Amino acid sequence: MGIKFASGGFLTTVQDMGRTGYQESGMSVSGVMDQRSAAIANILVGNDENEAVLEVTLMGPMMEFTEDNIIAVTGGNLVPKVNGKDLPMYQAVLVHKGDSMNFAGMTSGSRAYIAVAGGLDIPVQMGSKSTNLKLKVGGYQGRKIGGGDEIGFAAPKTTLPNMRKRKVTPEDFSQTEKTIRVVMGPQDDCFTEKGVETFLSSTYAFTNESDRMGCRLEGEVIEHKNGGDIITDGIAFGAIQVPSHGQPIIMMADHQTTGGYTKIAGVISVDLPLVAQSRPGYKVHFQKVTVEEAQKLYIEQVEKLKALKEELAKVPEPCGELDAVIQVAVGCESKRYWNPIGTYRVVIDGTEYMVELEEETERFR
Known part of the structure; x- marks a missing residue:
């Protein structure tokens, strides 16, 4: 099961x-x-x-x-x-x-x-x-x-x-105050210059109204030019809506597909985990970056994950009769083991197995 x-x-x-x-x-x-x-x-x-x-x-x-x-x-x-x-x-x-x-x-x-x-x-x-x-x-x-x-x-x-x-250094999610990078838009032109400045310079706190659909924040009011309503359009994971009350909402994995509130910015992909790992009371600051910077950071993350996957998938190649292979002669008394700790191929009756040697052992026959 x-x-x-x-x-x-x-x-x-x-x-x-x-x-x-x-x-x-x-x-x-x-x-x-x-x-x-x-x-x-x-x-x-x-x-x-x-x-x-x-x-x-x-x-x-x-x-x-x-x-x-x-x-x-x-x-x-x-x-x-x-x-x-x-x-x-x-x-x-x-x-x-x-x-x-x-x-x-x-x-x-x-x-x-x-x-x-x-x-x-x-x-x-x-x-x-x-x-x-x-x-x-x-x-x-x-x-x-x-x-x-x-x-x-x-x-x-x-x-x-x-x-x-197969282990990596754990990520640190202990910080209760974080800087989240964002790309401005697509409706940042619906906010006053003061409103945009408020968004980028203020501290906002996660409220209890935070779930898989979105995270409501509380802080300084973000000023619109003519209210927070727009013709309904698409919403992306990480989009930051600001309704007429001026408080931001970060849209998360279960977000609705469309919405009629102005979106001042979007959280970049590599920083979405910081939002996902936040709890009510945690505080956040927003930092503006360009699309090109966001793309570069995303590509770097993809490449790191790819490198980790490739490294863990590598199989040690034999480099001699005993150097990288444990050979077991089944059905007879001869058994030979190579000493160092590591991962090895074991050949039994022509079938290969992977064996993890956790302690050094002596060779013997």
């Missing part, structure tokens, strides 16, 4: 990178709120970055693994534990049938991501496994996960190449 849930926590859903191609019909893209954390979790367990993960919000679920598999937890630190012991974050870890997992509470950020090797056994609907809570489409029966629910593993694994290297 895979995972059996004793409780679903505050809000645990199945999400991938979103259901694209249907906004013209009024269907939100949905998908993970923090795309970078989800992508890293998938890469660590050998999945494609778009594979579905469990998105855990604020208070984590209690669950039991009913089959062995490799998992990774990234994003906000909600203190994941397996069998009562801290689980290292941003690292691939093998869990076993019967192991229990829970989360002790938030220490930084607000959302954690759990990826499992081989992916979750969730049906693809309109090109995605993501949960659209409003339309009750996708994910686990179109809803959040609760006690008694079970989700299977699609293709579980107990070993991966370079298992010991």
Whole structure:
């Protein structure tokens, strides 16, 4: 099977990178709120970055693994534990049938991501496994996960190449005051010069009215020229609407497809995780950047993720009879082992296996 849930926590859903191609019909893209954390979790367990993960919000679920598999937890630190012991974050870890997992509470950020090797056994609907809570489409029966629910593993694994290297430095989401970079527009000309200056120089706080659809902020009033209403047009992930009351709203993964409020700016892609990992009371400043700067930062992030994926997928090449291969002669008494710690190919009756040597051993026959 895979995972059996004793409780679903505050809000645990199945999400991938979103259901694209249907906004013209009024269907939100949905998908993970923090795309970078989800992508890293998938890469660590050998999945494609778009594979579905469990998105855990604020208070984590209690669950039991009913089959062995490799998992990774990234994003906000909600203190994941397996069998009562801290689980290292941003690292691939093998869990076993019967192991229990829970989360002790938030220490930084607000959302954690759990990826499992081989992916979750969730049906693809309109090109995605993501949960659209409003339309009750996708994910686990179109809803959040609760006690008694079970989700299977699609293709579980107990070993991966370079298992010991499958860890990265955790991201720091502990800062309660952040600078978020934005590209101005498309309706920044609907605001007075003073309004734009207020937006870029003031401090805004996340309010309790923040969820997967959007985050309402509170702070200095942003002045319009002629009110905040416009002819309805499209909305993108990260768009910052400013209705007539002058308080900004950052549109998130479950945002509506169109809206009739002025949009003063949009959060750049690489900074969206900072918004997704914020909680009520966190403060934010906005910094203007150009489209070219935003694109450069995005390309750098894509290249880093690609490099991590390629590095972890490398298989050590044999460099001699014993130098990089453990050879086992099955059916006879001769066995030879090479000493250094690392990942090796094991050849048994002509079949190759990957073996992780965790301790140095002596050669013997």
